Amino acid sequence: MTATDELTLSEDYVQDAFHSYLKSSLTQAKVERLLDVDVLSSAEADIMIAGPALCLYFAALRCTTLPPSVPLPRLPKATPPHQLTESNCPPSFLPYLRIWAQNVTPIQSLTPESQHDLARAICSLPPLQVGGGSDDIPRIAGDLRAVAIEISQRRTFQERYGDDLQAAIDAGQDISSPGRRQVKASFKPPPVYYPSPTPSPEPSPRTQTTQLPSAPSTSSLPPPDLPPRPPPKPTHNRNQSSSSLLVPSSPYSSTSASSSKQQISRPPSPTILSTTSPAIELIRETLYATLADVISLHPSIRSLLKSDPPRAYFASVALAILDMSINCIDPHDGSARGVLGQRLTLIECPAELRPFMKKLGAIGAEIRKMEDEDSIHAVQLLSSGAMEIPEPRMDRVREALEKGVSVGGRGGEVGFVNRVNGLTLGMTRLKAFRERQGEVFKVLAGVGR
Incomplete structure (x- = not known):
């Protein structure tokens, strides 16, 4: 060398x-x-x-x-x-x-x-x-x-x-030939929004060189109909979550793998949805409500929002999808329960969202399987006199989703983490999610301040 x-x-x-x-x-x-x-x-x-x-x-x-x-x-x-x-x-x-x-x-x-x-x-x-x-x-x-x-x-x-x-x-194409259709790559980078220290976030000066317009541009959208931010409370209460900034979170929510089987009911709060809102809005707003919970409960993501907003947003969406797969998807029929207690069956789900609903259900089933296997293994170890039990696999999965696969996740968990991340990429690139992604991210950036 x-x-x-x-x-x-x-x-x-x-x-x-x-x-x-x-x-x-x-x-x-x-x-x-x-x-x-x-x-x-x-x-x-x-x-x-x-x-x-x-x-x-x-x-x-x-x-x-x-x-x-x-x-x-x-x-x-x-x-x-x-x-x-x-x-x-x-x-x-x-x-x-x-x-x-x-x-x-x-x-x-x-x-x-x-x-x-x-x-x-x-x-x-x-x-x-x-x-x-x-x-x-x-x-x-x-x-x-x-x-x-x-x-x-x-x-x-x-x-x-x-x-x-x-x-x-x-490559290898004669794109100069008259009448030849030139195929264009439709990939566009997602919009980026940097949090501001002011109560009303605005793009910081650095976005003048790095921020690209969202697709579609938020300037063509109506003003976001979001409830005002409630005054800060002395302590954080899970049942009075920061998700009220957007829509009420799913009535079934967990903070860790060990509590994922418990159904926690939360009172309804103001929402942009009505009982007749399209099904795609139900899924989208339920995801964003869970997203707000994730950011408020993970200090490292709130810190990452300042240093690397794109990575922080992706990690928080991945964790929100993990939470939704357990707490919002019925393991028996694959239906989704979201804001306002509304229920969406697979048949009612729009065709473009149906594959994502099925993947959410499959991820939830795999989580339950992991948790059951880890519980059985822990009991066996304790029964044999072991003084320590391995870290639950779902803890490693969450760490990998939050900090990257090089930090958390090993062996068999890598494939599962990839499935969650792949679903995250797919959902965040759907037009129905992208069209409100920018304004939601601006609100979420202020959750941890």
């Missing part, structure tokens, strides 16, 4: 290198028919995960060093070329590098057929081999997709990913 390699590389340099590789990885995935033009041009949530995960996969195949390192491309202003290692990696990227490095040897040890099936698993495609090939494929794919989800929440990534997708779409 040279003295130059020992210096910590700048985040900008590593980001530029990553996006250079990302464009070539997306193009190669198109050539290998892992991703087609329709997928590349879509705004579907999975393209945000598959793209950076494929970049990590191809980088692992190219790796020739031990311990694993990434050969960074020669960029115009970067000479000589570098290998990205643990000793020169920017601290913010080090957790991603370590998870990637742990998977390099397992990836290279796969047969070519299993490597291709791994690439297909990363893209949520079925395997080509009968029997699914190596048993390591689901675990490796889960790790790479988990890192990709973390990368996708970085604002610098979101602002450049549309160009990466467009470069892959245009």
